[in-house]
Amino acid sequence: xxxxxxxxxxxxxxxxxxxxxxxxxxxxxxxxxxxxxxxxxxxxxxxxxxxxxxxxxxxxxxxxxxxxxxxxxxxxxxxxxxxxxxxxxxxxxxxxxxxxxxxxxxxxxxxxxxxxxxxxxxxxxxxxxxxxxxxxxxxxxxxxxxxxxxxxxxxxxxxxxxxxxxxxxxxxxxxxxxxxxxxxxxxxxxxxxxxxxxxxxxxxxxxxxxxxxxxxxxxxxxxxxxxxxxxxxxxxxxxxxxxxxxxxxxxxxxxxxxxxxxxxxxxxxxxxxxxxxxxxxxxxxxxxxxxxxxxxxxxxxxxxxxxxxxxxxxxxxxxxxxxxxxxxxxxxxxxxxxxxxxxxxxxxxxxxxxxxxxxxxxxxxxxxxxxxxxxxxxxx
Amino acid sequence: xxxxxxxxxxxxxxxxxxxxxxxxxxxxxxxxxxxxxxxxxxxxxxxxxxxxxxxxxxxxxxxxxxxxxxxxxxxxxxxxxxxxxxxxxxxxxxxxxxxxxxxxxxxxxxxxxxxxxxxxxxxxxxxxxxxxxxxxxxxxxxxxxxxxxxxxxxxxxxxxxxxxxxxxxxxxxxxxxxxxxxxxxxxxxxxxxxxxxxxxxxxxxxxxxxxxxxxxxxxxxxxxxxxxxxxxxxxxxxxxxxxxxxxxxxxxxxxxxxxxxxxxxxxxxxxxxxxxxxxxxxxxxxxxxxxxxxxxxxxxxxxxxxxxxxxxxxxxxxxxxxxxxxxxxxxxxxxxxxxxxxxxxxxxxxxxxxxxxxxxxxxxxxxxxxxxxxxxxxxxxxxxxxxxxxxxxxxxxxx
Numbered sequence: 001x002x003x004x005x006x007x008x009x010x011x012x013x014x015x016x017x018x019x020x021x022x023x024x025x026x027x028x029x030x031x032x033x034x035x036x037x038x039x040x041x042x043x044x045x046x047x048x049x050x051x052x053x054x055x056x057x058x059x060x061x062x063x064x065x066x067x068x069x070x071x072x073x074x075x076x077x078x079x080x081x082x083x084x085x086x087x088x089x090x091x092x093x094x095x096x097x098x099x100x101x102x103x104x105x106x107x108x109x110x111x112x113x114x115x116x117x118x119x120x121x122x123x124x125x126x127x128x129x130x131x132x133x134x135x136x137x138x139x140x141x142x143x144x145x146x147x148x149x150x151x152x153x154x155x156x157x158x159x160x161x162x163x164x165x166x167x168x169x170x171x172x173x174x175x176x177x178x179x180x181x182x183x184x185x186x187x188x189x190x191x192x193x194x195x196x197x198x199x200x201x202x203x204x205x206x207x208x209x210x211x212x213x214x215x216x217x218x219x220x221x222x223x224x225x226x227x228x229x230x231x232x233x234x235x236x237x238x239x240x241x242x243x244x245x246x247x248x249x250x251x252x253x254x255x256x257x258x259x260x261x262x263x264x265x266x267x268x269x270x271x272x273x274x275x276x277x278x279x280x281x282x283x284x285x286x287x288x289x290x291x292x293x294x295x296x297x298x299x300x301x302x303x304x305x306x307x308x309x310x311x312x313x314x315x316x317x318x319x320x321x322x323x324x325x326x327x328x329x330x331x332x333x334x335x336x337x338x339x340x341x342x343x344x345x346x347x348x349x350x351x352x353x354x355x356x357x358x359x360x361x362x363x364x365x366x367x368x369x370x371x372x373x374x375x376x377x378x379x380x
Numbered sequence: 381x382x383x384x385x386x387x388x389x390x391x392x393x394x395x396x397x398x399x400x401x402x403x404x405x406x407x408x409x410x411x412x413x414x415x416x417x418x419x420x421x422x423x424x425x426x427x428x429x430x431x432x433x434x435x436x437x438x439x440x441x442x443x444x445x446x447x448x449x450x451x452x453x454x455x456x457x458x459x460x461x462x463x464x465x466x467x468x469x470x471x472x473x474x475x476x477x478x479x480x481x482x483x484x485x486x487x488x489x490x491x492x493x494x495x496x497x498x499x500x501x502x503x504x505x506x507x508x509x510x511x512x513x514x515x516x517x518x519x520x521x522x523x524x525x526x527x528x529x530x531x532x533x534x535x536x537x538x539x540x541x542x543x544x545x546x547x548x549x550x551x552x553x554x555x556x557x558x559x560x561x562x563x564x565x566x567x568x569x570x571x572x573x574x575x576x577x578x579x580x581x582x583x584x585x586x587x588x589x590x591x592x593x594x595x596x597x598x599x600x601x602x603x604x605x606x607x608x609x610x611x612x613x614x615x616x617x618x619x620x621x622x623x624x625x626x627x628x629x630x631x632x633x634x635x636x637x638x639x640x641x642x643x644x645x646x647x648x649x650x651x652x653x654x655x656x657x658x659x660x661x662x663x664x665x666x667x668x669x670x671x672x673x674x675x676x677x678x679x680x681x682x683x684x685x686x687x688x689x690x691x692x693x694x695x696x697x698x699x700x701x702x703x704x705x706x707x708x709x710x711x712x713x714x715x716x717x718x719x720x721x722x723x724x725x726x727x728x729x730x731x732x733x734x735x736x737x738x739x740x741x742x743x744x745x746x747x748x749x750x751x752x753x754x755x756x757x758x759x760x761x762x763x764x765x766x767x768x769x770x771x772x773x774x775x776x777x778x779x
Contacts, residue, residue, distance in 0.1 A: 019778050034720075039597040047775045057441075061714075189440075247779050 002315045002360045006201075007149055007178060007293055007351035013203040013248050020205050020244035031237055032226065041239055048239075048246040055246075055253045058187050058212055064229045065242050068209040069177040070100040071222070072196030073143075075211055075233065076173040077104040079219030080141045080194065081113055087169050088138025094118045094126050094155070096333045097145055101175055105143075123285035124153035124337045131160055141171045147179035150320050150333040150349060152284045152293030154183055161191030171217060177201055181252045182260060182290045193217045199241070203353075204248035208241040252354075259354035263291035266352050266361050270294050273365035277372055283334060283347060292353070295334075297346040301375050306348055309371040315364050317350050382478040383439060383457035383542060388430040388446065391453025391549060404430075406552040407451040414445050443545055448612060450578050451555075452547030456530070460537045463496060468503070468538055469510045472529055475542040476515045484521035485511065489531035496533045503531060551580030553612065558582040559692060560651055560660040561609075563618075565601045565720065568666030568695055570712040571703050573609040575694040576664055583609055583616060584658055586651050588623040598720040606766045608712045619654050622760040623647075626753045633747035637733040640674050641741055644683045646754065652687045653758045662690040668703065669696050673732040682736045 003011065023044070029037035031045045046060070053060040066072045081091060093105055095117045105115045116134040118126040126144070135142075142164060146157050157174050164172045173194035176185055180197045187195055194217060199208030213219065213232065225234025252259075271294065274280045279299035298306065303319040310317055320331040330344035339347075350364070388411065393403040408425045411432075415421055420435040421442070432442065439457065446455050459475065461467040476485065489503035498506065507529070508520055530541040561573045563585040573583045587602045603618065610616040626646055634642050651663050667675045674683070684691055695703055707713035 022778060034595070034597070036596045039595070039600060042597075043600065044775050044778070048779060051779050243775075243778055250779065 002356075002364055004350045004352060004356065004360075004364060005316045005318045006353040006356075007349060008318055009200045009206070010203045010353050012200070012205055012244070013251055015251065016204050016244040016248040019247045020240045023240040023243045027239060027243075031239060032228065044243065045237055045239055048242050052210060052246050052249060055249050056187055056210075056212065059215060061230070062212055062215055064211045064213050064232050065237060066196075066209040066211050066233055067207050067238070068200065069098070069175070069196055069198035071233075072177075072198065072209045072211040073098065073100040073173075073175055074104050075219060075222050076194040076196060077101060077141065077143050078108065078222065079232070080171040080173065080217070081108050082220035083218045084140040084169075084171060085113075088136075088140045089113045090136050090139045091115045092118065092131065092134050092139055092142045094120065094144055095336045096120050096124060096148055096150075097143070098149055098175060098177070101143055101145070120153075120336050122338055123288070124148050124151045124283075124333060125285070125288065126155055128156050128159050128163075131156075132163070135163075135167075135170075139167075139170050141173065143173040143175065145175040145178065146185055147176075147183050147290040147293075148333060149178045150293075150331060150347075151295040151337070152178075152290040154179070154288050154290060157185070157192070158190065163191070165191035178293075179290060181256050182263065182292050184256075184260075187212055187214075194219075199245035199248065202248055202252040204245035205241045207238060208245035210245075255354055260291055262354060263352055266356055266358065267291050267294060269358060269361050270350060270352075270365070273361070274368075277365075277369050278376075279372075281343060283337065283339060292351055294350045295347055296350070297339075297343045297348075298372050299343070299346065300379060301346055301372060302379075303346050303348045305375060305379075306346075306368075306371060309375060310364075310367060313367045313371075315367055317348050317364075319348055382474050383459055384434055385458040385460065385539070386432040386434065386439065386442060386446070387456045387458050387539070387541065388432070388547070389453045389456070390429070390451065391547070392551060393451060403451065403552055403555050406555050407449070410449050410451070410552055411446070414449055415442060418442055446547065447545065448548060449552075450548050450550035450580065450612065451552035453549060454547050455545045456541040457543050457545075458539050458541045460539055463493070463533060463536070463538050465498065465506060468507060468531060468540065471538075471540045472507050472511050472531070473514050475529060475540060476511055476518065476527075479527050479542055482526035483517065484519055484525045485527050485529060486520055486522045486525040487511070487529050487531060489533070491533045493533055493535045503533075507531065548578070548612075550578035553577050553580060554582045556580035556582075557662075558584060558658065558660040559662045559664045560619075560655040560658065561585045561664045562647065562651055562666075563587045563602060563605060564666070565598055565605070565716065565718070566666065567707050567713060567716040568668060568671075568703055570605045570609060570666075570716065571706045571710070572664055572666040572692075572694045574612060574706065574710050574712075576692065577609060577612045583664075584619065584660060585609065585616060586619040586621060586654055588621045588647060588650075590624040590627055591622070593624065594721055597718070601715060601718050601720060603764065603766065604715045605712055606764075608710065608715065610766050612710070616766045617658070618764045618766055619658075620762045620764065621650055621654075621757050622762075623757060626757055629748045629753055634744045636729040637731060638736060638740060638744050639729050640732045641679060641682055641736040642744055644674055644679075645686045645741060645745070646750065646757075648683060648687045648691075649750070649754045650757050652689055653754065654761060655689060660689075662692050663687065664692040664694065666695055666703075667693045668698055668700065671700065673734045676734050678735040678737065679733075682738050682741050685738050685741070 027041045027044050029041045031042040049060045049063050052063050091113055109115050118130050120126055144155050144157055171193045174192050175196050177198045181202050193214040195212040197210050200206040219232050221232050223234045228234050281297045283295040330341050334344035396403050418437040420437045422433040424431045461471040487504045487507045489500045532539045559581045561583050563569045577583050585606050606616050606618045630639050630642050
């Protein structure tokens with residue numbers, strides 16, 4: 001099997017799953033229980049929090065454990081908009097956010113907020129200029145993804161963060177789910193107030209995530225309840241998941257530098273190979289993009305057909321974002337980039353992880369070439 | 381980060397005359413110890429400062445650690461250039477470009493090496509003019525500049541200082557002898573410990589436990605507080621006293637309104653004995669005048685009767701809100717408000733005597749065997765050595 005759908009989810013580390021199991025069995029007590037058993041769970045929870053904070057170079061108080069990217073984005077966006085609505089009602093995001101952000105904004109629009117959706121260029125990138133033009137005195141929240149999940153483009157969040165550093169009445173949220181451990185992002189002193197990451201995108205268990213909440217930032221909680229996670233995220237903590245994720249976080253962070261270099265190698269190999277295949281159009285920009293995603297269309301071949309053809313050879317890639325693949329239209333992200341609709345329906349996404357090998361890429365390339373050739377004859 | 385060096389200045393230590401080098405040595409040890417996790421650093425002690433060559437380590441992280449070390453007045457980031465005007469000019473420009481938030485500046489040049497041909501005031505003019513000419517939107521302000529570029533011409537090279545960070549002040553921990561701090565789980569006593577550490581005292585903590593009425597979590601809370609105090613100064617010992625038996629004896633023998641007074645007297649006796657063993661020269665508490673029943677002058681007078689050691693009360697004149705503010709600053713507040721019972725909250729009388737006197741207290745102590753209970757408690761003391769945070773990790777194989 002060759003797994004190249006790592007932007008959708010990654011295979012969990014064995015060690016992370018060992019932790020998950022051990023913690024489930026041995027530290028099952030509720031961290032909020034006052035007996036000694038609960039105390040052990042609680043100290044394991046706070047150790048996890050400290051370790052996550054150390055790895056992300058932030059303060060332990062700034063870590064809120066969530067159930068993943070969707071919750072993180074929702075809590076950040078709705079939580080900030082509702083908490084600060086007294087200051088104004090203008091919000092800024094981009095046209096190419098993940099569904100969990102976009103739909104949160106749609107919901108807020110229905111509640112009376114005004115949202116500016118920044119357009120993107122052919123490379124899927126927003127311009128800082130557009131952002132500056134959109135920015136207003138009553139802008140209370142800016143939410144931008146760091147790395148686009150479909151094409152891998154890196155957004156100028158650093159520049160925007162620098163600008164927003166001087167605007168204390170605007171909260172800045174970065175959806176870092178796709179960027180974590182692939183495109184380094186400094187959290188402290190970067191103008192970023194909120195940042196979402198998701199455990200299953202770096203080989204942790206599913207249903208886990210972290211929302212970085214810079215000290216002093218207030219969020220209206222999505223769940224009311226017992227006041228866990230500093231009252232921002234009530235509900236009994238998913239301790240096994242949290243510990244498994246934090247272990248995966250450490251393992252990923254330890255390999256980050258070498259891993260990123262390896263991903264770039266694989267991407268080069270992939271690009272070189274794809275350029276030899278007839279009618280291949282690569283949508284992922286050559287520079288200013290993440291090293292683990294290549295989005296490509298093959299003229300005349302429907303993406304879904306190609307995905308299934310590759311599957312026959314036990315090679316797994318995806319069409320657009322897994323989270324929106326159930327609606328069968330063309331990719332909204334590609335359309336926003338100005339890719340013609342036909343081509344946008346033909347795009348597949350190849351996404352790698354640290355453990356993918358050059359051999360796997362070579363095998364996938366030859367399978368791709370073969371299938372494209374075959375399908376072209378059939379579909380003609 | 382364009383800076384290659386950090387330079388630490390001492391402040392109050394420089395006033396110590398002949399003893400200065402002892403203080404500086406202590407401070408250097410602290411600095412070396414705390415910066416152990418940055419392997420690339422090269423640390424050098426000079427007469428007036430300690431110089432840290434970064435060698436690629438993250439300056440912000442190093443500064444964050446240094447800011448916690450007592451005895452440091454300030455930390456300057458610096459570069460070194462050759463002893464010639466051109467090198468100084470381009471060095472000054474490098475710093476100004478890096479500090480691009482600064483709108484006003486001044487140059488403060490000084491020659492250590494008097495052989496250098498350009499005098500300080502001339503250097504100020506030379507470099508100032510050069511910076512003005514080569515950086516846009518910048519002006520000179522000699523009274524309140526955003527940044528002062530201090531230029532120090534040495535015998536071999538010139539240091540140019542840029543941004544300056546405020547240090548924690550105080551004296552190096554361990555330069556003032558040892559105190560035994562009575563650490564409850566509350567907000568006040570950790571603050572008292574912090575203030576003592578800031579004045580250079582080595583702080584050991586003593587905590588009274590009453591299992592099974594108090595829990596492991598109460599104990600963990602005190603360990604966590606001790607760790608915080610430890611983070612300000614070296615290794616801290618925590619002495620845990622088994623106190624249940626004594627508390628039960630007091631409950632059975634002493635009239636309700638005097639129980640707190642007698643309990644505190646017993647605590648002081650036990651603490652004094654432990655202080656003798658560990659070489660502490662004073663006891664310390666987090667008491668603040670008038671805060672609760674046991675913190676009136678009458679009460680302190682009655683309680684103090686049982687010990688010859690000085691009892692230091694750093695918070696005695698402070699308001700609760702001020703204390704809480706410091707607790708928040710030093711990060712102990714969140715730990716202190718964890719809601720577990722401690723030995724002072726169990727058996728709490730409904731109406732404790734606010735003006736106890738020595739005679740009554742002495743009389744009530746005849747109702748039970750004070751010496752035996754003290755002895756037994758002292759013998760049962762468990763001492764934990766709280767080391768720096770990273771060395772201890774029970775869950776490391778899970779995470």
